Amino acid sequence: MTISATFSTPTRRKTALIVGAGIGGLSLGIRLQSLGFDTTILERLDGPGGRAYQKRTEDGYVFDMGPTVITVPHFIEELFALERDHAALTTPDYPPHTLSGERVREGDSGGPRTREYVNLVPILPFYRIVFDDATFFDYDGDPASTREQIARLAPEDLEGYERFHRDAQAIFERGFLELGYTHFGDLPTMLRVVPDLLKLDAVRTLFSFTSRYFSSDKLRQVFSFETLLIGGNPLSVPAIYAMIHFVEKTWGVHYAMGGTGALVQGFVRKFRELGGAVRYGAGVEEILVENGRGGPVRAPVGPRVARGVRLENGEELRADIVVSNGDWANTYLKRVPAAARLVNSDLRVKAAPQSMGLLVIYFGFRDDGRPLELRHHNILLGPRYEALLREIFGQKVLGKDFSQYLHVPTLTDPALAPAGHHAAYTLVPVPHNGSGIDWSVEGPKLTERVLDYLEERGFIPDLRARLTHFEYVTPDYFAQTLDSYLGNAFGPEPVLAQSAFFRPHNRSEDVRGLYLVGAGAQPGAGTPSVMMSAKMTARLIAEDFGIHPDLLGTAADD
Template identity: 85%
Template sequence: MSHTKRKTALIIGSGFGGLSLGIRLQSLGFDTTILEKLDAPGGRAYQKRTQGGYVFDMGPTVITVPHFIEELFALERDKGMLAEPDYPEHVLTGERVREGESGGPRTREYVRLVPILPFYRIYFDDGTFFDYDGDPESTRRQIQVLAPGDLAGYERFHADAEAIFKRGFLELGYTHFGDLPTMLRVVPDLLKLDAVRTLFSFTSRYFESPKLRQVFSFEPLLVGGNPLSVPAIYAMIHFVEKTWGIHYAMGGTGELVRAFVRKFEELGGRIRYGAEVEEVLVTDDRGRPVRRPVGKRVARGVRLTGGEELSADLVVSNGDWANTYLKMVPPQARLVNTDLRVRAAKQSMSLLVVYFGFRDDGQPLDLRHHNIILGPRYEELLREIFGDRVLGVDFSQYLHVPTLTDPSLAPPGHHAAYTLIPVPHNGSGLNWEVEGPRLVERVFDFLEERGYIPGLRARLTHREFITPDYFEGTLGAYLGNAFGPEPILAQSAYFRPHNRSEDVRNLYLVGAGAQPGGGTPSVMMSAKMTARLIAHDFGIHPEIRDGVPEGAGAAD
């Protein structure tokens, strides 16, 4: 690079978005410091270790698109690689996933990824199940048993979901929708693909069986979306998983977080823990305080709780979008992301997550690594969580038992598990100090009485849980949301928070709250999109316009 003085960057938060962007900024030649409120990295992907020898990933457990990870580990200091690498065909098609090869050669220097099959076992309330593994032949065989009349519908769904995947993910995945013209250019394609109707409505066109409608629409719940509300473009998740598989980092997702930290520090980056940001420092273009939301506004650094001020050429928030603006950016510096607009946005659901350890006792578990346990109601329960914001008489859950793959997460002869229950965010007014323990007991009763973990209570050796209060208090998420703004059509693409602040120059966003949205692959994509914007704004790659290299992206 020709710059004589290195530019400096501050990133608020060390989640996957902050770490991925930190690695990219170091490769672009910035001196980057990540400021983390907690005592260890990860944010929502924080990993907890107990005195009893259990290891719990507190957040994401599903890893897909391993070549995104490989790309980050392959970056070098000051190289500035932002174009798409020339991936071998087998990487783009995922053909080696079933051979047990996860990740590329650089990834294997930092962390061991292994494929998980089936991706999920989906249990229905009547005791039947569907092993979702992405294999069309296996899928056809199971449909033949569950609902043979839907076989033809599956073929049509498969073809149409693939078309959405190719356009929405492979071609438009890194497009930053920073203006309306960029958005309007893709609308005809989305309409042609029928990708703007709701996912559940889209899925219902192909399947008569309620069970299959659930199998092929539940996945947005893993990124905070309501299948009854998210646009059908989320059908692409089916093909993302089918193409590249589901993977697990040995040692837990926390091992991948630590691997990213190691890479970031090898490139010269720095992380400060226990460094909570209180305010983004904003001035006018002459360095004077901003008194009203007009004129030029520039981010100059941050103030930490306790009063310490840090200056930088740019600031990026990997924190919650709503609270970044409501709590960190002064109101007099905000003309677009005003209090009124931010508070009016719909936030995603929240979660109650129970972390527990139990003795093996020689009793085999008829479970898989990832288990989706659906309750007796699907549409009604979703409406209660997202619309009515009440706790229903029943619940669905995602039960994660990583020790079936990786016994190192528990003491010998024990299992570590967590089960995740979608619940309303704190706009519900629910008192989680009362409702939390009650729901936990209901969950333990269910898992034992329905035979998922026989004799569970007698075998328990560790138990703890988090509620929306954890997301609101510890993680700083507005209303205790678990995934940022809800991914409805009116909050997608151009209408989702922008990765380059519309209010303050040199202020950027990255992560689940920004474009393209939630989920570990999308968060890593968000980091590349934000890095491209920064590279353009700071003259490192002037050919990049609004996050897309010239001749690529939305205009194609």
């Protein structure tokens, strides 16, 4: 059932400040405008996107700096369909038509409202996964095609795939369709679902779970690597993440023509059409917290209330609520006074394991007429899998080899590069800055090794001679430019002890009127998850402000 609320003309509209114009912040901004708030998004960079920032170079290249894999297009359609002061508070999270099993395989894959803002197209295969011996697996989510690929690589595992498919589907149906939008704000909510998770065997590690079904090392990698794209180590994330396989299988993998940055710009346009404001170059230095009587917080006692923010230029802005779309750890460590924090204390925040870092190389090269034996998304696996993951996440050292995700969007969208050229980036998981690695020394060395690998293995023949643009970022970029604690790339590491109730809460436990959204909050990292996070946080805000069909106008009136 869908319940809509249209808000009455306000005597004073409630106001909101969102710190960060990432996909989570923009998605929530759109939702808050639909709930009757006047929302301003504050972004310290010179443009929107956050981790999804898009860079345009003087020599004609366009690079998405971060996310490139788009799934669950109806989440996007839902955002573009929202209207000012007209919130559908209980719209189905998964409308029946989106679960029909019919997936768009060619043409335009966006919904009717999405097409007004951005052009989404399906990507097939989803990924080409290339092993160290040059064999590969083209994964497109089609069961028949998947079985053919398995029969070619490891026919002995065909029966295991049938069992994996059945059990991963059960995890998807319970963990994503039924529980995906659950905000685990208290322990009883968590405890109620534990028996189901145990029954589904969803709490063991993903790699261990996958190994039950496949004897082939290659197939164990194929069906576990995807958590690396959201910052999770397959050796330690819970098997609940097997649902990613079914998320992609159900709705496909998509691309926004013009890059993910085009989707971000579509969100900015929609937000502004609904009356929202965005300020760039507006870094937030402090979230202003007062005690219940309006005075400053000096001791960790009594009610603590968010009243606004202080910008880096000293300007103070007041609002009824403040939402952080920034890094969870640095939100509390840097921007919320220590005296206002009991749950999210320095000790707790600093002890939380963070996701890995990344080295990302952005490069352009001439198309010399030879076809590339690559696809839009490519996973290039090194000779070691488990040992390499232990070095990155556990020992926090640079290994003798590496694996990488190579993105070549100009195979789909030539407009991202000058005529006769390709734009690409390759992403290498590395330890975060808790490792103590000096990236000014090790960054150049690793980039050289990666370029050598791409050229010598024949992925891009004569790459160095064809290079026309080259730059890279390390965990230092995430730490300094994106203000990410320890240079992590995806927020808190999604281990079992930092999932569901144990992941940072979208409603602050310490400060009334302070909320979180995005990769660091529930449910986690990844473009669909941060859009889900926005809807979850919007529902909490609606609950806190009494926005219900029988209380029209409550959010906007005094």
